[in-house]
Amino acid sequence: DTEVTQTPKHLVMGMTNKKSLKCEQHMGHRAMYWYKQKAKKPPELMFVYSYEKLSINESVPSRFSPECPNSSLLNLHLHALQPEDSALYLCASSVPYNSPLHFGNGTRLTVT
Amino acid sequence: GQQVMQIPQYQHVQEGEDFTTYCNSSTTLSNIQWYKQRPGGHPVFLIQLVKSGEVKKQKRLTFQFGEAKKNSSLHITATQTTDVGTYFCAGRSGAGSYQLTFGKGTKLSVIP
Numbered sequence: 001d002t003e004v005t006q007t008p009k010h011l012v013m014g015m016t017n018k019k020s021l022k023c024e025q026h027m028g029h030r031a032m033y034w035y036k037q038k039a040k041k042p043p044e045l046m047f048v049y050s051y052e053k054l055s056i057n058e059s060v061p062s063r064f065s066p067e068c069p070n071s072s073l074l075n076l077h078l079h080a081l082q083p084e085d086s087a088l089y090l091c092a093s094s095v096p097y098n099s100p101l102h103f104g105n106g107t108r109l110t111v112t
Numbered sequence: 113g114q115q116v117m118q119i120p121q122y123q124h125v126q127e128g129e130d131f132t133t134y135c136n137s138s139t140t141l142s143n144i145q146w147y148k149q150r151p152g153g154h155p156v157f158l159i160q161l162v163k164s165g166e167v168k169k170q171k172r173l174t175f176q177f178g179e180a181k182k183n184s185s186l187h188i189t190a191t192q193t194t195d196v197g198t199y200f201c202a203g204r205s206g207a208g209s210y211q212l213t214f215g216k217g218t219k220l221s222v223i224p
Contacts, residue, residue: 031210042200042214043155056210090154097208098143100157 003027004104006091012110015081021107023074023091031055032074033101034066035090043090043103049074050096081111114139116203118215126223131188133218135201143204144177144184145212150197158186158199191222 004025013019023032031050035043048056049068057066063085065077074091088108092101115138125131135144143162147155159168161177161184168175174187184203188195198219202212 033210040219042217044214045211048210050210097210098160098162098204100145100160101147101155101212102157103154106154 004091004093004102006089006104006107008107009105010108010110012112013078013081014112015083017081018077018079020078021076021089021091021109023076023104024072025091025093025102025104026072027093027102028071029093029095029102030071031094031096032068033092033094034064034074034076035092035103037088037090037106039087047076078109081109083111086110114203114205114211114213116201116213116215118201118218120218121216122219122221124221124223125191127193128190131191131195131220133186133199133201133220135184135203135215137182137203137205137213139205140181141203141205142181142209144181145202145204146175146184146186147200147202148197149200149217153197155200188220191220193222193224196220196222 007022034046037043046060047066052068063080067075088106090106091104117136145160146158149155165179166177172189176185198217200217201215
């Protein structure tokens with residue numbers, strides 16, 4: 001079990017759809033992350049929020065839009081995705097700086 | 113940019129044999145973390161090493177951080193089937209950075 005909750009667990013969407021991934025943590029962590037993981041690859045950082053402000057955007061295409069409504073919630077809005085965007089999307093949280101990441105179970109996304 | 117090389121990519125061992133995975137960074141690291149990802153699961157934090165030459169043990173797992181803080185290793189003694197999964201190292205170069213560079217991982221298979 002993980003203290004970082006992600007919904008949905010699985011998502012299938014067409015290239016014209018708009019969907020959102022959700023992440024929630026109640027550990028009081030002030031840094032939250034989105035990672036993308038393709039099969040047999042390491043997690044790849046997409047975005048970091050620190051104290052609800054976007055701190056890092058790793059040159060992610062604009063079809064991915066993050067949002068941090070408050071210190072416990074993190075969303076990833078998806079629009080006009082491509083089949084190559086199919087992957088496991090992992091949310092993580094941490095105490096800011098130099099501390100371990102707590103990952104959620106992930107959302108397995110398939111773009112058709 | 114910073115690169116973290118991890119070898120081997122795959123390792124098949126008989127149950128009871130030892131296992132080691134190695135990470136090498138192109139730059140000096142402020143700290144290094146190790147994660148384990150079970151098949152179909154999410155990365156789970158194992159340990160963080162910060163000091164030059166640091167050695168930490170968790171039951172059958174021994175983690176080392178090199179004197180130059182550019183390399184690290186994870187050694188498992190007497191592997192068990194529960195050790196199956198992919199082990200990732202993740203290095204951080206800046207002390208106040210959110211950037212973690214993951215190695216490509218070592219996938220461990222244990223033959224009963």
